Amino acid sequence: MRVELTPVTPWRHELGHCLHTTAGVLLAHRGLDPGIVLGAAWGFHYPGDLRREEYYLPGHADDLFAGLAPYHGLHSRWHTPAGPDEGWQEVRAELCAGRPVAVAADNFHLPFRPAHRDVHTNHLMVVHGFDDEAGEVYVTDPVPPAHQGPLSLAALTAARDSGNPVRHDRDMFFTANPIGNRWLSWEARGPQPPFTPEFVAEAMARNVRGLTDPADPRTSGLPGLRAFLDGAWERLDSAPEVVDEVFIVAGPVLATTGLHGDFLDRAGRESGDARLRELARQVAGVAHHWAALRIAVATARADRAAALPALRRRSARLVESYEQVLAALGRHLSGVSPTAHVSGLPRISRRQTDDLPAEVTQ
Incomplete structure (x- = not known):
């Protein structure tokens, strides 16, 4: 039997991880626009749930898609089969039902990945078909160098069943976390909001609220970001694992910032509003600060004490860039009053934007 689902189109954002590329491929297959769905929400949340996975999203271990796209009613669920045979039969059944599948895999066992036979890591990609007679599956992995096409079922099975061990000093960040043959299912609940100025304004207002007035300022929003960075640098000298923690947490935040x-x-x-394009430029500046901080902490492993002053300076610049963008967003929102309710989002009125904290509106 042979099944190859179409259309399955590679999609990638230059700052995205395998989580975002995989989600983009699956969304596009269902006729949704990945840039809109994955770019609407922007914030910070880290409750300390570090997981050594390339597809890590802080605070959303059980529902990655809800964390990626909270304004579009998306939800996902991990499936953990008992072993490789059961794992393949579950994925095969999904493919026979017409649904491409996101699978976790160790790049060490994937011939098209640069890490093949060199570095272990916990990766995510799409399987969109199989050929029983040829003993092959069809996969889409837009992460550079990018691959779409056949892969032996034996290689996929080894990658999905890998213990993902640490064997040398190049096995960093996303190792020591067994793959476990996991695969991901997802659904969109309810109608998708149209990409209108009203939706954009409501999404922006919700993002501003989440960053300036989070439900838990210890873990979320701009207060949570400050607490996370300050706490990391206080522990850095005595706790080498802080390097991995900051590097891993920064990855998805960088990606969502770039997408937003x-x-x-x-x-x-699309609206002809030059003010939004200027806000986009400022948000891109925040992404640049995240990229610089992530590179700096990744290279701080050899001499953490010497790197600490520069890391603190970069953190201060990052937080300052957030403050500047939030002030600009507040000024923009103070002149916007959405007139239509968007399904799935609470109505945001002019009065609510007037109530934004002083650091945003001034």
Whole structure:
């Protein structure tokens, strides 16, 4: 039997991880626009639930898609089969039902990955078909160098059943976490909100609220970000694992920041609102600060004490860039009053934007 689902189109954002590329491929297959769906929400949340996975999303271990796209009614669920045979039969059944599948895999066993036979890591990609007679599966992995096409079922099975061990000093960040043959199912509940100025304004207002007035300021929003970075640098000298923690946490935040910048830029282009394009540029600046901080902490492993002053300076610049963007967003929102309720989002009125904290509106 042979099944190859179409259309399955590679999708990638330059700052995204395998989580975002995989989600983008699956969303596009269902006819949804990945840039809009994945770019609408922007914030910070880290409750300390570190997981050594390339597809890590802080605070959303059980429902990655809800964390990626909270304004679009998306939800996902992990499936953990008892072993490789059961794992393949479950994925095969999904493919026979017409649904491409996101599977966790160790790059060490994937011939098209640069890490093949060199570095272990906990990766995510899409399986969109199989050929029983040829003993092959069809996979889509847009993460550079990018691959779409056949892969032996034996290689996929080894990658999905890997213990993902640490064997040398190149096995960093996303190892020591067995793959476990896991695969991901997802669904969209309810109608998708249209990409209108009203939706964009409501999403922006919710993002601003989440960053300036989070439900738990210890773990979320701008207060949570400050607490996370300050706490990390206080522990850095005595706790080498802080390097991995900051590097891993920064990855998805960098990705969502870049995606949100593109979301605002697209909204500005389609509406002819130059103010949105300028806000997009400022959000992109926040992404640049995240990229610099992530690189700096990744290279601090050899001499953490010497790197600490520079890391603190970069953190201060990052937080300052958030403050500047939030102030600009507040000024923009103070002149916007959405007139239509968008399904799945609470109505945001002019009065609510007037109530934004002083650091946003001034």
